[in-house]
Amino acid sequence: MQTSRFPFTVVAFDLDGTLVDTAPDLTAALNNALGSLGRPAIDPESVRHMVGHGARALLRQGLQATGTCDETLIDRGFPVFIDHYTAHIADTSRPYPGVAEALDRLDTLGVKLAICTNKAESLALRLVEALGWQDRFAAIVGGDTLPVRKPDPTPLFAAIAHAGGGPAAFVGDSITDTDTARAAALPCIAVTFGFRDRPAEELGATALIDHFDELIPALTKLQSPQV
Ligand SMILES: O=C(O)COP(=O)(O)O
Numbered sequence: 001m002q003t004s005r006f007p008f009t010v011v012a013f014d015l016d017g018t019l020v021d022t023a024p025d026l027t028a029a030l031n032n033a034l035g036s037l038g039r040p041a042i043d044p045e046s047v048r049h050m051v052g053h054g055a056r057a058l059l060r061q062g063l064q065a066t067g068t069c070d071e072t073l074i075d076r077g078f079p080v081f082i083d084h085y086t087a088h089i090a091d092t093s094r095p096y097p098g099v100a101e102a103l104d105r106l107d108t109l110g111v112k113l114a115i116c117t118n119k120a121e122s123l124a125l126r127l128v129e130a131l132g133w134q135d136r137f138a139a140i141v142g143g144d145t146l147p148v149r150k151p152d153p154t155p156l157f158a159a160i161a162h163a164g165g166g167p168a169a170f171v172g173d174s175i176t177d178t179d180t181a182r183a184a185a186l187p188c189i190a191v192t193f194g195f196r197d198r199p200a201e202e203l204g205a206t207a208l209i210d211h212f213d214e215l216i217p218a219l220t221k222l223q224s225p226q227v
């Protein structure tokens with residue numbers, strides 16, 4: 001019976017669009033790279049539909065939205081994107097409302113926290129540090145930490161294992177995250193305010209939340225298979 005006990009020992013989170021609204025800083029870096037290739041800027045709302053598969057995929061979508069796209073163009077734009085984004089990673093990127101309180105509460109419950117993101121590991125670490133979160137997470141797995149990335153379940157399994165293992169749930173914002181959790185046979189809570197390319201109801205999440213205040217009640221209602 002899981003009446004009063006919290007059902008998870010680890011909760012893993014996606015980063016962009018789930019814990020942190022990174023869209024404006026990602027947009028500035030993307031537009032800087034597009035500008036260097038003679039392309040027009042893209043508005044931040046469009047970029048919100050393009051994030052979730054890593055920086056090269058974001059640049060690919062940006063190029064496709066503004067003209068032709070090939071790997072040579074991506075190769076040229078990629079270092080421009082990374083240099084700008086690295087220098088401005090937390091100019092405006094901030095946690096969503098209620099994130100700090102929810103993470104504090106999970107910590108009080110003895111739950112280990114992990115990040116499983118498709119952002120490059122070095123960028124994820126830099127963002128986490130810029131937000132003063134370096135002590136919050138027991139594990140951070142990026143899109144290049146392992147040979148495979150989300151939606152392959154391996155990075156999620158690794159993040160959970162590095163955080164101590166046990167019953168786990170994943171919290172994300174995009175189809176990449178819900179596909180990852182499904183492949184891992186783990187429950188997935190999707191935030192409705194993040195970055196996605198389809199309605200939240202079509203993500204196939206175990207549960208949806210509109211605010212981080214709803215996270216712990218939603219997790220409490222779930223049951224988890226053993227990892
Ligand atoms: O950088 C990306 O494209 C995605 O990052 P996320 O996995 O944290 O959403």
Ligand SMILES: [Mg+2]
Nearest residue numbers: 014016017173
């Ligand atoms: Mg995301």
